[in-house]
Amino acid sequence: MLAGLLAGTALAVAVPAMAQSTETDAQAPTGESATAGEPAASMIVVTARKQEETLLDVPIAVSAFDSARIEDRLAQDVGDLAAFTPGFQIQESFGRSFDRPVIRGASNILMAEGKVGVFLDGIPFFGDFSSLDLANVERVEVIKGPQSAVFGRGTLSGAINVVLKRPGDELEGKISATVGEYDRRELSAFVSTPITPWLGVQAGAKFYDIDGQFDNTAVAGERLGDQNTRQYMAGVYLDPSPDMSLSLRWLHQRDDDSHYAIGLQPASENNCFLDTRPYYCGEVEAPDTYGINSDRLQRPGIYRNADRFLGDFSWDIAGSGYEFSFQAGYSDLVEVIGTDQSYDDRDFFLLGSPVVCGFIPIGNQLCTQSGFNTTTGVHRKTETYEARITSPGTDRFRWRLGAYTSLDRSTPMEEYLEASELGLDMLGDARRIRNRAVFGGIDFDVTEALTLGAELRHQVDKVRNTTLSYRAGDLFAPEYLADLAFPNPDQIVGEAGVRSATFKATLPRFTANWAVSPDLALYAQYSQGNSPGGFNTVGAPEETFDEEKLTNYEIGLKTNRWGFDYLNLSLFWQDYSDQVLTSTYQTETRIDSYSVNIGKTRIRGLELEGAYPLIGRSVSLQFNYTYLDAEIRRGIDPDQAVLLLGAECKTDGDTNLDLPGCREAASVAGNRPPLVSKHSGAIGLRTEHEIAPGWSLFSGADLVYRSSFFAQVHNLAESGDSTRVNLQLGVRDDNGLRVTLWGKNVFGDETPVGILRYVDLGAGVPSAPSGDSSRAFAITPARKAEFGLTVSKAF
Template sequence: MKSLGTLSRLLAGSALLLASGALAQTTTTPAAPTATDDTEILVTALRRSESLQNVPASITAFTSKTIEAAGIVRPADFIGLTPNVNLVQTQNAGSSFVIIRGITQARNSEPSVAVVVDGVQQVNAAQFNQELVDIEQIEVLKGPQGALYGRNAIGGAIIITSKAPTDELAGKITAGVDNGFGYFARANLSGPIAENVKFRIAGTWYDTDGFIPNTFLNEDADPFKEFNLRGNLLWQATPELTVDLRGAVSLLRTQAFYYNIVSDVNDVSLPVRVNNAGINDRDLYNATLRIQHDSDIGTFTSTTSYDKVTEILTGDGFNFLPIPESLLFQFFGFDINQSQYLDVSAWSQEFRYASPADKPLQVIVGAYGIGTQRYISTGNLIDTGNGVTPIYRTPSTNPLNPQQTFLADSQDNFAWALFGNAIWKLNDQLRVDASLRYDRDARENTTLTPANFLPNVPGFPPGVTGQVRKRTFDAWQPKLTLTWKPADNVTLFGGWSRGFRSGGFNQTGVGGVAASNGIVGVNDIFEAEIAETFEIGLKTQTADRLLTFNASAFTTKSENSYFFVFLAANSTQNLGNVPETRIKGFEVDATLRPLPGLDLIAGFGYTDSEIKRFPGPGVVGNQAPLISRYTLNLTGNYRRPLTETLDLTARVDYRRTGRTWFDVENSTSRDPIDLVDTRLGVAGRNWSLTGFASNLFNIKYNAEFSPGGFVFKARPRRYGVEASFNF
């Protein structure tokens, strides 16, 4: 792993970036506009369109120009540019954990952040890691936002807005290749189809052999195929009435469970050597209907949405080595592999009223409801060298792959909420934002595990097929912010907010299994998490917008935060609760445009956590899992005319992620990681040709360490070239 100093010298040799020594760094504001974007950035994260520099909140915003310049096509791309925000990608496509200001996530948990795509909140964390198709703007709002976005907005909110249909026929095609060897294509088409009716359709395809070798099978462990399609039909029925219909599908095919087992997360010496390539197939579907009516008294909006998520995983089991070398085979004469299946369907409905935005007092009130059906099964099978049988709802009957363990549960959940928020502009200098939301989440879990597979531990109630468990989680989520503008280009704000994340059910009987194996904090039910945050912030920029500086500081008390435990005894992934954690930190950022066409951006975020209460000894005082001590971002973005019709484009992004802890015991911590991404190209009036590289210096590191020594390799260097044509 290269040191920070070495990487800095390499960056300097790359030419663009580190003239930014005079800059402070960015954690609370926008990824700066690109060189050709000197207009004011408007954001909608607080439910109304406002200037980014005036809005009293810590928001990082990415405009369409920034998205194009930075090559943002997946969530990891923009999260890597956002201070104090991390993404852990591990195990399978649906296991991607967002960590914002120390609020973490784990497998099978509720999200740590509300992800809102075109006004509709994603219903399951397995939806997050997918290609970003035809995006206009991305906003990352930090700190508890439950008052605005409801349960699961405990760490913040990510607002993703697609490009709107156009009045004239227009489109774009992008195609490229990478060193996978892979190829990809992205395209969109938009325009009118009838009077007052417009459409937009966009799709992507990516196919690569992979980047991480499996030396046992002599093939890559991470081949990847993904197809995405999104469509939008917009009907302006009357000047006041708009009908917006959207649909999306995402189909992904890759592999999972290619772990190594080590004691130190920094150990990257072992190659992947699983004898089962396995599968990871994920299908996502969404349909949304939004009806909006504008009038002199305000705007009324109805949003109806349906989502379907299915994901099947198969692969090697512990300890992820070929059969003769596996630990189980050596001790018991057999090896195992595994299968997991997730099936979620949900509908949601929101009604909202917003008063006119040009009044000193602005009000939004509404109601929200979501019904969710969820099924999950997990299990181990005897590995006889004949592959893995995908297991959906019933145990394997394949004599070449007999079932060893099997657990299955279904959930029938219904949550509803009432909410309201107000903005009161007392005068040109003073403003009060107040929000309040009540969420109630009723959950019902039915045990579907056949009796012969139920774990029954002496001293604990026996599991019963058909057993129904019910719990209701509810909370009031208030938010209050005071804003003072002592000058036109200076915004000071401070506030308090409370966030709530629902609890839920581990699979039947794991509490007894955990206790019998000496693991504390894990029960059949995990409790809801509550986080309370105090924050102060500053935003300022020069009148010509050539220099922007922002800063914020926060302190958070979290009760019942999640942590992850894998129980090898019944091959289950479970959540436990940390009774109390204290998190504190700060963020600073700056953007400078020293020359026409050159943007220099810097950002720094610091997070310190401490476990204050825990049922087991030796944990109090430790760092909370998955939290990195700091993030450092430096960016240089340059666009310069070469001729009257040809521009040079260049960009370098550097990110340093500080020391990271992964379990409550702090048994190991990952050393800081330094990554560099670059893009260099030429652009004409309606075309561009760009070379790109992510993880330019091919830094080897593990994306995650989980209890038991499981480490999952991060993707090494990826590079390639792409061409785009607009029409």
């Protein structure tokens, strides 16, 4: 019902406004904002195709947020912007790690990379981005649809480009401080200044700390969800001649968060398929309490320490208009994650209780330590290089050519290995990915109003996974091993091996843009995207997963006519092949997830966004709405067969789809992909009034809606609809001072933000009739209502 209201309100504003007379148009001249606090969207310059274009001119769907819009939306990170971006949803089920963005229904269960790419000034950003600070950015561009032809690897369904500020001709800066509930403290400062006409520098820092919102019943006095961040940045910018510029920037980020809040809905709550493998059907509910055995972890929560270096060089060759540019990026990231994967204050043991776990004799066993209490560390180093040459932008026929290479290396950290009921931890795979690509594009002005474009990228990914092994006595002290069951310093843990694969892809995009008038453009495009395949953990039912492919057909309209500050509409159809989701497997000594290609998905959708002045510049309406009709057209999931037929699809305890009727029962065709809401959007009101010379009073209210999403392909357990309200009230002056009282989720909507299909191995929980472990569901709660005060001063 609310989805219909949201869509209807947006259309109710859009349709009558289009019929208004030119008298209304005269109130908001082209290129000027008629919206309180909103600069004209048509004037925002974006680099969504790695060339400067206005939002009105770029023939693809882009939602752009400059610094004023970011501040107005009370956005602290990219995830906060998702509510105001049609087609963009994000799951933050595991605190500030394992980002799972979803653009246009391309579900993402385990990780972001491969589906949605994040970039800093067009340079790939590797690792989780949920704590990436937006305080000192020029703008954020959310680019929807396949971007592989331009941005390359990891942009199957879209890309997010964060554009950093550069020094201007004068000293400028900003300082901001926030205090709020849960002992929230935030301080950021940024300064940028020219030193000489050809040299500029900038520096910035941010300190952020907030207590968790939920008590941990398993550890007295501990809160779940603490977040702490320290970030620093510095940059040097040189313009040795009018035709040449170069820059070097450094960004440092350190996050130190406690374990996130998550709670297990136990098997006893299951209400369907009770005769096969009991499941939960319907809307899940967030638990009343949360218990996490964080005291059993070496380092609970998330520790992340990263240094990133960005360099770019551009040269207008001898003032000819032909431009050569070069970009390089390097990052050094250490990430340690400690998780109680029982998601419960109960200890889960695979091998029985601590008293009897030795019935499966394993060398160097620690029977009192559950294998579900894990701490892992990864050291990741990446480097990227891109060079391109571009013809003059004023030519009727324009072209660009380039080459790209990157190397991404991840190595597991030995210092977080430990013993458990399963013996000594195995080291994860060391991963190495080399990507090489050549790309190019052309644009041709058929007439002054009609432009046709084509882009093409050919890329080769070489993936190598090295399975590591070690001798117990080489990494563990003798006294540590001596206290374990069946101590054996000569045990070789893991089986060394190397797996490698090569993935090649040629990815096109074709566009047409018709500038009907200076304030109205229509566009159409065809594009393809991919996400390369890879390897699962050794021992998984499927060793590899194949490349995903997405084909996109799209038409759209962009305008600031009819009194709108901006109005964007896009319609798209996508064919999604070999979509990668996850499944689980269990052995005597292991329960784990693995990636698997499920089949083919069709996605149809509509995206609408705009801003409309209701009373001149004093009162304005902002809105966005997304309709996503995503349907699996062909797909097989073994768990679906077990749900329907139980033990009839089992042979010696393993699922066997070759048994009569089982492959047909395993079909998930007709179901919606997980984590995808059919309806989502936001409606916001903004007011601004002068209360004294040089002083204005402003206010804002946003209603953010998201319809229910399913936890998995079975379409059984779901989140329920969520409706959240954000409010703000403040004053600002003409000299850059801004004081804002704000509230987020002020009415305390409790709809869960994450649902993880899981198993319940608590003591006394019987196995399912199928012989499998009983299902349970780990629920991530929404953040509670928060209120705070922000004071900022720009100069």
